[in-house]
Amino acid sequence: MLSDIEIAQATKLIPIDQLAHEAGLTDAEFEPYGRDKAKVELDASRPDTAKLILVTATSGMPAGSGKTTTSIALAQGLKQLGKKAVLALREPSLGPVFGMKGGAAGGGYSQVLPMEAINLHFTGDFHAITSANNLLAALIDNARHQGQVELKEIFWRRVMDVNDRMLRNIVTGLGGSANGIPTEAGFDITAASELMAVLCLATDLDDLRARIDRIVIGTRRDGSAVTVQELGVGGALVALLKDAIKPNLVQSIEGNLAFVHGGPFANIAHGCNSVAATRAAMKLGDYAITEAGFGSDLGAEKFYNIKCRAAGLNPAAVVLVTSTKALKWHGGVPLPEIGKPNAEALKKGLCNLDAHVENLKRFGPNIVVSINHFHTDLDEELDIIRNRCAELGVRVALSDGFALGGKGAVDVARAVIEAAEDVHPLNFTYEADAPVMEKVEKIAKTIYGAAAVELAPAAAKDLKRLQDLGFDRLPVCIAKTPFSFSHDPKLLGAPKGFTLPVQRLILNAGAGFVVVTTGAIMRMPGLPKVPAAMSIDVKDGKITGLA
């Protein structure tokens, strides 16, 4: 079979003008970026009536779950069945693209295109966020340097869209007073910037401005909060984000409209594409297919409790992506053995599927399990999963989207159409105004299976400060490994009875949540021994090796 990028480059793209016009967009509603991408600002009067479908997955494993591929395959499958299906996905980050994971625009015959552009700079949204984030950092430090503001603690960190462990903990301002004030500082990856979350949750430019003005950058010696509004630089940051807030329109291999916009990671941030993109997809399709990152304990939990609550969304159905490989991994099979027959390990790993289904049931929307089909799968293994789904009372279908595109996903599409026929109201995991730690405990105990939550000393200090500042009743955005329901990537399957260690509680007043880091999670990844960057090249003007 051809590689992803070979399939992508062999596909003839519909010119973006034609794609937009055929979808009924007026010239005022889109601006082309190249011949195959556009920034879109749909007329506000368009109703957003599509049925919203969330795609999530069972717990992660090092090889990835195929969630984006399934999302795209599903949209293409619905198209095969004569439905208008529009995608709303996250933008890839340069960190993983040049690091370990590679690109994030689907795979095989279920990709969004142009995959090279989407995986690299795309329309510059991440760069706009990086710029705005770091301009704010420079303005904060300058105000201190000029003696205009006195900050005891600075919460605002710099960001960069790269995997660079050396930037996690740094000291800035060295070399004498002309070069600033020596300060402990650090960089997160851009996907973890509060501005990324703000951009993804903002409903319009005014809301963007209001959220930015609310950001708490640090505290004074008397303990009071200093906001962006007090610094008077919100306008400059909005100027940098003015175009980035508009969703990006591209297409699937089979010509579905696809909005690819916003890219917070689901392990270290809230894991959902922008509300603007989801709404745009809901304005243009019968079905809007959106994805939340990693397993349902991460992306789906935050999708429901943060994004749906904030934006008033009510999904009609949820697709839970799993595979024999993912379940075997959670049944204890090491990576090199994962493609080999092993019904026992698969059965052992079913507990992971059970727990995800149980969690998703509590939220309300009907569930379709989509089995990501590998050519190594045995029928008896697939039957093991099918049978368990029958026992759990959820629909199940096989997806061959990677190998066959939309034709490989018509069964999933049919199941989704059925599942989405009766829409259930959404049940949140926690009350909107409950104290932060009550929220964390609710999620830890009901979704993760923890017995208890333990605050590290720094987290206890953070909590006290949140209480003092009056931000202790915000929603929570938990940062946690995607490889386990717990904080420990080695606890496979459906671990129970563990104690979830909370390291820090980071106020994101503009995003409107508190980021809760657990276990050893870090918000700036590092590069592996052999980074993907080593394989990427340009030959005859074409990018190669991007996977």
Place this chain on the structure above:
Amino acid sequence: MLSDIEIAQATKLIPIDQLAHEAGLTDAEFEPYGRDKAKVELDASRPDTAKLILVTATSGMPAGSGKTTTSIALAQGLKQLGKKAVLALREPSLGPVFGMKGGAAGGGYSQVLPMEAINLHFTGDFHAITSANNLLAALIDNARHQGQVELKEIFWRRVMDVNDRMLRNIVTGLGGSANGIPTEAGFDITAASELMAVLCLATDLDDLRARIDRIVIGTRRDGSAVTVQELGVGGALVALLKDAIKPNLVQSIEGNLAFVHGGPFANIAHGCNSVAATRAAMKLGDYAITEAGFGSDLGAEKFYNIKCRAAGLNPAAVVLVTSTKALKWHGGVPLPEIGKPNAEALKKGLCNLDAHVENLKRFGPNIVVSINHFHTDLDEELDIIRNRCAELGVRVALSDGFALGGKGAVDVARAVIEAAEDVHPLNFTYEADAPVMEKVEKIAKTIYGAAAVELAPAAAKDLKRLQDLGFDRLPVCIAKTPFSFSHDPKLLGAPKGFTLPVQRLILNAGAGFVVVTTGAIMRMPGLPKVPAAMSIDVKDGKITGLA
């Protein structure tokens, strides 16, 4: 009078498709970025036969010289006279835009548009350079962390497109060995990245790749050089710069084609737009108008000795921008008094004009002095400048481009047409293969007026290393204050007899030159007491306060 941004926003732009088609571009030769910008890749077979005109200026002063405004006015003036005049200018940097200087897209009725986009993210070229630069930094540190390369000294610094003094000198890799190796490091502004120079000098993708592979990132314990090629990551960097290398097409207020591409500062880098943009302008116009940053001692010197030499360009004429204000400043008048009549100070400042004319004569191309007209100018003051130009034997004309657009620059345009009629061969300041310090001395003594050059201990060490590595005969790119011919911004007029202190010699093997820093010049600016960011805002979806 309206502000720059008000004038810009009141101008009806020609749609980019129409602009490109009317200029004879095929659809294959351009890609729209929005409705008013495009990336261009002209057919290589088009002849580049336009007469090339360089716009430079007398020495800087805090209020700016109006060089970009004059360049645009000149192009518009030539258009008034029925000539096809195409601009090739540098892209603004976000550092000055949010710092002290503000935007850099011209002023008044001589601007390139859309000025907001050009001054902010534009088509993402700076961001692409920042990404590639910092990916390389992360890959270098990762190779050290993984024990794959042993570096005694690392030359490669990180960059960011922001004014942030706190990032000049930092320590990275703190917090234990999982977070890297504690290392002294630092950030320059993106405009000073070697990759910026590489992008501006590369003739095509293959040349870009070859230059990147040649970059020396540091030395081993045995003193030998480590290159990007040895690291094996050149392909990934080219993938990030693949689109950035294409010139950006926009328009002047009066509809001239304008290529705005590449943005090295002239005080800390080589100060010229890309060779690709200059060549594109030469393919589409009768006249190609290009600009080099700051005074002729900086931008023009590097334009001739670095850019023209590398690219084989031979300008037909040079425009030297000056004003009563600039010359009064160099005659010793403080900034608040600069608009007031003061013929004596003006006469005193003429020595600055003399020295620039004398320098420019040596290079060969005919000179036109363009007086940037202010409404406070007295006729007798203008006559003082005109008379001196007559004595110096150079053409002179008044430019009212700011207030009147092209109509205000027809005299300059006529003088340029005349001056460009007989093209002189170019005389370089130094032989291509002379030793580095001989080159620095040549420039310091013949162009700056220095009596001697003195190496700081660090520079002497740098020189020894350049010799050891075999890079001691490259061209030199001198970093120096723009406010004086000397290294000391307080030495106004045409100082003589000073000793030029050289601080560092920084190898840029990919760009093909050695950066020579002098005096107290820093390659990462800081923010002023009241940054321009404080005035910038977005109202009703439109940017305000950008100047």
